[in-house]
Amino acid sequence: MENKKFVESANEKCTGCDRCMKRCPTEAIRIKDGHAYILSERCVGCGECVRVCPNGAKIEYYDDVKDIGKYNYNIALVSPSIFGQFNNLRDIDILLTAIKHLGFDEICEVSIGAEILSDAYSHLIDKLKKPIISSACPAIRNLIMMKYETLVDNISPLYQPEEVVAKLAIEKAKKTLDLRRGDIGVFLITQCEANVIEMKRNAADIIDKVIAFKDIYFSLLAEMKKIDDSDKERLSKANWAGIISGSNTGEALKLFSDNMLTASGIENCLSILNELERGSFLSNVDFIELYACTTGCTGGAANMENRFLARTRLRQLKSEIPRRKKTYHFSSFSAFMHEPYKVKNVYALSDDREEALELSMKMHEIYSRLPKKDCGNCGAPSCRAFAEDVVKGFKRKCDFIKGD
Amino acid sequence: MTSIKQSYIVDGNDFISCGHASEAVKRTLKELGMPSDLIRRVAIAMYEGEINMVIHAEGGVADVEIFSDGVKIYLRDHGKGIADIEQAMQEGFSTATDDIRELGFGAGMGLPNMKKYADEMEIDTEIGVGTTVYLGFKVR
Ligand SMILES: Nc1ncnc2c1ncn2[C@@H]1O[C@H](COP(=O)(O)OP(=O)(O)OP(=O)(O)O)[C@@H](O)[C@H]1O
Numbered sequence: 083m084e085n086k087k088f089v090e091s092a093n094e095k096c097t098g099c100d101r102c103m104k105r106c107p108t109e110a111i112r113i114k115d116g117h118a119y120i121l122s123e124r125c126v127g128c129g130e131c132v133r134v135c136p137n138g139a140k141i142e143y144y145d146d147v148k149d150i151g152k153y154n155y156n157i158a159l160v161s162p163s164i165f166g167q168f169n170n171l172r173d174i175d176i177l178l179t180a181i182k183h184l185g186f187d188e189i190c191e192v193s194i195g196a197e198i199l200s201d202a203y204s205h206l207i208d209k210l211k212k213p214i215i216s217s218a219c220p221a222i223r224n225l226i227m228m229k230y231e232t233l234v235d236n237i238s239p240l241y242q243p244e245e246v247v248a249k250l251a252i253e254k255a256k257k258t259l260d261l262r263r264g265d266i267g268v269f270l271i272t273q274c275e276a277n278v279i280e281m282k283r284n285a286a287d288i289i290d291k292v293i294a295f296k297d298i299y300f301s302l303l304a305e306m307k308k309i310d311d312s313d314k315e316r317l318s319k320a321n322w323a324g325i326i327s328g329s330n331t332g333e334a335l336k337l338f339s340d341n342m343l344t345a346s347g348i349e350n351c352l353s354i355l356n357e358l359e360r361g362s363f364l365s366n367v368d369f370i371e372l373y374a375c376t377t378g379c380t381g382g383a384a385n386m387e388n389r390f391l392a393r394t395r396l397r398q399l400k401s402e403i404p405r406r407k408k409t410y411h412f413s414s415f416s417a418f419m420h421e422p423y424k425v426k427n428v429y430a431l432s433d434d435r436e437e438a439l440e441l442s443m444k445m446h447e448i449y450s451r452l453p454k455k456d457c458g459n460c461g462a463p464s465c466r467a468f469a470e471d472v473v474k475g476f477k478r479k480c481d482f483i484k485g486d
Numbered sequence: 487m488t489s490i491k492q493s494y495i496v497d498g499n500d501f502i503s504c505g506h507a508s509e510a511v512k513r514t515l516k517e518l519g520m521p522s523d524l525i526r527r528v529a530i531a532m533y534e535g536e537i538n539m540v541i542h543a544e545g546g547v548a549d550v551e552i553f554s555d556g557v558k559i560y561l562r563d564h565g566k567g568i569a570d571i572e573q574a575m576q577e578g579f580s581t582a583t584d585d586i587r588e589l590g591f592g593a594g595m596g597l598p599n600m601k602k603y604a605d606e607m608e609i610d611t612e613i614g615v616g617t618t619v620y621l622g623f624k625v626r
């Protein structure tokens with residue numbers, strides 16, 4: 083696994099309180115010597131630890147905004163959740179033009195990707211395993227691969243919208259401008275670390291840089307003020323259905339409107355995945371759309387505005403969006419399909435199964451002596467994680483057992 | 487051969503949190519780094535067995551033995567027993583009540599799925615005395 087860090091605690095700000103550790107859905111966080119540490123391999127980028135930290139100690143790594151403009155041809159992929167981040171934004175083109183002015187040659191809306199995927203689902207509905215779990219949120223996908231092996235086959239093999247538009251933008255630039263791939267820089271402007279993790283691990287061939295919305299927010303405010311009708315470009319091509327995919331309102335996919343289940347917030351998603359794994363409520367639901375962030379992408383940790391307000395603002399844009407002719411038509415969607423997702427086991431005690439067996443026996447022996455309070459005082463999120471850490475060779479002390 | 491032995495009580499009155507035993511076994515198998523195919527087969531089949539103990543008997547005990555190359559599971563209950571095993575094994579056969587069906591169970595797919603996912607399966611049952619279902623899994 084990669085050693086690259088995606089999220090980290092800044093030691094000077096981290097007080098070693100255990101809020102983040104207790105919230106992490108994959109038990110990726112430990113407290114040691116008064117600081118929180120994140121096991122990168124287990125991080126799905128859900129943003130829980132970032133949001134819950136009272137000291138703002140969590141650093142999420144994004145690419146540097148200084149990279150914008152460094153390629154011969156710079157393409158920005160803009161996530162629709164950021165349309166809800168501004169007071170009184172009536173015209174998306176003003177925002178898109180401002181983004182372009184930051185140093186881009188072309189602007190592509192991720193919303194278009196969502197529209198194409200909606201068509202793809204209509205085409206493929208009979209071929210996909212039900213209930214289909216939407217591939218839209220990479221944190222959820224990674225969570226399933228790590229913790230819910232029986233559901234991995236239900237994850238839609240379709241790209242997430244970001245990847246769809248990235249691929250199309252590259253093809254178009256190559257064809258119409260006679261550019262080589264190396265000349266083109268594809269920048270995703272996004273609201274969440276989960277996209278960084280996903281793009282770096284699995285889509286580095288089509289997305290070069292991932293920029294946090296919060297890192298360009300103030301430059302955008304300044305730029306937007308300067309734009310008047312004369313230099314505003316007509317950049318937005320998306321329809322409402324694509325744009326509202328920036329927040330989870332359940333409106334995005336018409337096809338499944340009657341038998342779709344949508345939920346957001348990591349706790350809610352976990353409870354639904356637990357139930358799904360148990361086989362409950364499968365019969366009446368064909369499509370499941372889960373977002374790690376409450377309200378969906380509007381709730382991303384790298385957005386600026388209150389997530390609920392952002393969702394309302396996004397909704398308010400509806401009357402401003404004209405009905406537009408679709409710009410793309412596909413008869414096959416195989417170009418937008420991943421290899422089937424695979425289980426990713428980040429919990430093995432050893433690569434050698436015999437050794438893992440020995441360690442597991444030891445671990446259960448230790449666990450049997452623990453108080454099972456999951457209090458977190460030892461620096462591990464649960465008694466089970468305590469036992470796991472001890473057999474892996476980390477020093478831990480439990481307040482409730484004498485000796486050791 | 488070294489093995490891990492685990493024993494779980496399956497509470498016959500608890501529909502809501504039923505699945506604890508298979509969940510715990512799944513976690514152990516992950517710690518061992520077992521192939522995901524085996525983990526999935528065990529998780530699905532054992533859960534079906536667990537839920538059968540709750541729905542059709544009054545709960546029971548799940549005894550699990552985990553080896554580095556396989557898993558043996560004994561699901562023992564003291565319920566009413568199965569009258570006709572061959573019939574019970576057929577897809578779609580179920581004696582579940584309407585109430586149980588309302589909860590989403592009773593499609594008659596549990597035993598057939600257990601058979602499908604396990605490498606070995608044996609049912610030992612006696613009317614009025616109880617049922618033991620044995621499930622054996624090998625790393626493929
Ligand atoms: N432990 C058990 N004790 C008594 N009867 C059982 C037991 N397990 C299964 N049966 C009988 O076998 C039948 C078929 O079981 P099976 O698991 O295939 O279907 P089901 O439990 O009825 O429905 P589903 O598993 O699809 O929810 C049950 O309806 C029941 O009559």
Ligand SMILES: [Mg+2]
Pocket residue numbers: 534537538592595596597
């Ligand atoms: Mg059953």
